[in-house]
Amino acid sequence: MNKKTLVIGASLKTQRYSNIAIKRLLSYNHDVLAFGLREGEVNGVSIDTNLMPYKDVHTVTLYLNPQRQKEYYDYIIGLKPQRIIFNPGTENSEFQNKLKQENIFFEEACTLVMLSTNQY
Template structure:
C-alpha cells in the first residue's frame, strides 16, 4: 500500500463521486481514510466525523465545496500531505495560496480519472 489518501467530504451515498473514489482507491490497493458529515462505512473504510490526527497522509482528495473548505484549511495543512487534489467543483484559489506557502503540492484533477489512467 502506498499513497495513503484521505477522502475529505466522503459520502455514504453510492451515487456520489467521493463514494466512487473510496471504492476505486480500495480496489487499487491504496490505503484510505475518510472524513464526512455522517459516520458509516464504504468499501471497508470507516468514515469519521471527527478530524483525526492521521499520520503519513500522502494525498488529500477534496469533495467539499470551496465555501465550506475555509473551516478545514488549518486541519488539512496540519496533516502535511504531499498533495491535495481539488476534484471538479472544489477549485479554490484562496486555498491554493495557503498550500503554496506551506510547500504542499496541489492539483486540479479528478481522482477517478487519475486512477483510471494510472496517473495517481
C-alpha cells in the same frame, strides 16, 4: 506504490463521487481514510465525523465546495500531505495560495480519472 489517501467530503450515498473514489482507491490497493458529515462505512472504510490526527497521509482528495473547505484549511495543512487534489467543483484559489505558502503540492484534477489513467 500505496499512497495513503484521505477523502474529505466522504459520503455514504453510492452515487456520490467521493463514495466511488473510496471504492476505486481501494481497488488500486491504496490505504483510504475518510472524513464526512455522517458516520458509516464504505467497503470497510469507516467515515470519521471528527477530525482525526492521521499520520503519514500522502494525498488529500477534496469533495467539498470552496465555502465548506475554509474550516478545514489549518487541519489539512497540519496533516502535511504530499499533495492535495481539488476534484471538479472544489477548485479554490484562496486555499491554493495558502498551500503554495506551505510548499504543499496541489492539482486540479479528478481522482477517478487519475486512477484510471495511471496518473495517481
